[in-house]
Amino acid sequence: MELYIIRHAQSSNNALANPAERVADPFLTDLGRTQASRLALHLAREPHPEQRHGRDPEDTHVETIRGYGIRRLYCSAMRRSLETATAIGEAIGVAPEVWIDIHESGGIFLDHRDERGVVGYPGMTRSEITKLFPTVVPGDVRDDGWWEPARRQEDWPTCQGRAVRVVGRLWEWANSGAEGPVAIVSHGDFIQALLKAILGRIPAPNLTFNHFNTAITRVDLEPVDRILVRYVNRVPHLTQDLVS
Numbered sequence: 001m002e003l004y005i006i007r008h009a010q011s012s013n014n015a016l017a018n019p020a021e022r023v024a025d026p027f028l029t030d031l032g033r034t035q036a037s038r039l040a041l042h043l044a045r046e047p048h049p050e051q052r053h054g055r056d057p058e059d060t061h062v063e064t065i066r067g068y069g070i071r072r073l074y075c076s077a078m079r080r081s082l083e084t085a086t087a088i089g090e091a092i093g094v095a096p097e098v099w100i101d102i103h104e105s106g107g108i109f110l111d112h113r114d115e116r117g118v119v120g121y122p123g124m125t126r127s128e129i130t131k132l133f134p135t136v137v138p139g140d141v142r143d144d145g146w147w148e149p150a151r152r153q154e155d156w157p158t159c160q161g162r163a164v165r166v167v168g169r170l171w172e173w174a175n176s177g178a179e180g181p182v183a184i185v186s187h188g189d190f191i192q193a194l195l196k197a198i199l200g201r202i203p204a205p206n207l208t209f210n211h212f213n214t215a216i217t218r219v220d221l222e223p224v225d226r227i228l229v230r231y232v233n234r235v236p237h238l239t240q241d242l243v244s
Contacts, residue, residue: 001174001221002181004068005191007211009035010244011080014213024110024121028083032213035242036084039214040091042237043068043183051230068181070094075136075185076103077123077146082133084214085185089135096185098129098139100146101166104187105159108147120149160202163193174221191217198227209233213244
């Protein structure tokens with residue numbers, strides 16, 4: 001199964017110079033919307049090189065193909081992921097589906113840096129997602145939001161355990177012969193945990209995967225637990241001035 005792991009476009013929090021100005025569920029910046037538009041066009045129909053035959057490292061046969069043929073598209077319930085996935089879905093003709101478990105590490109929270117400390121927030125509700133993103137399938141999002149405010153901020157080990165759970169589901173799809181390719185629009189820290197989980201390297205504190213906004217990583221999951229990492233952190237759809 002071809003799996004495309006994509007980081008969301010630039011959010012307002014990504015662009016801040018002062019972390020104290022962060023918001024709980026940021027939207028895309030103007031740059032982010034441009035990135036998402038370019039990503040969507042690229043995934044839908046732009047030409048790109050692809051090694052299509054064989055898995056031998058010595059096999060250098062490359063074809064130029066158009067579009068990625070994505071058949072299933074998943075995103076988190078966070079606004080920046082929903083905005084990015086909506087742009088992709090409209091371009092490729094696939095309705096994005098919310099997969100709550102691929103949200104960013106920490107969940108929906110703010111450190112108010114005062115007597116309130118870290119406060120959790122519910123995130124977008126099912127009706128809000130349906131209204132603002134009508135092409136998105138809201139999945140398991142509840143009417144009162146998808147995050148439990150009482151949890152406040154998810155810790156890193158819990159995020160890693162969630163990544164393991166997501167990978168388990170991905171392997172179920174791969175081993176069942178489920179139709180692909182599959183794309184997920186997620187977040188920088190969670191993508192890091194996800195890749196470690198795929199490679200069996202959790203916790204691996206000395207291993208880091210960086211991803212630009214809208215960067216594409218491809219990993220092929222094949223029956224009998226065979227993993228083929230095709231590429232990591234590619235942004236062929238962005239000019240240098242659009243990379244963030």
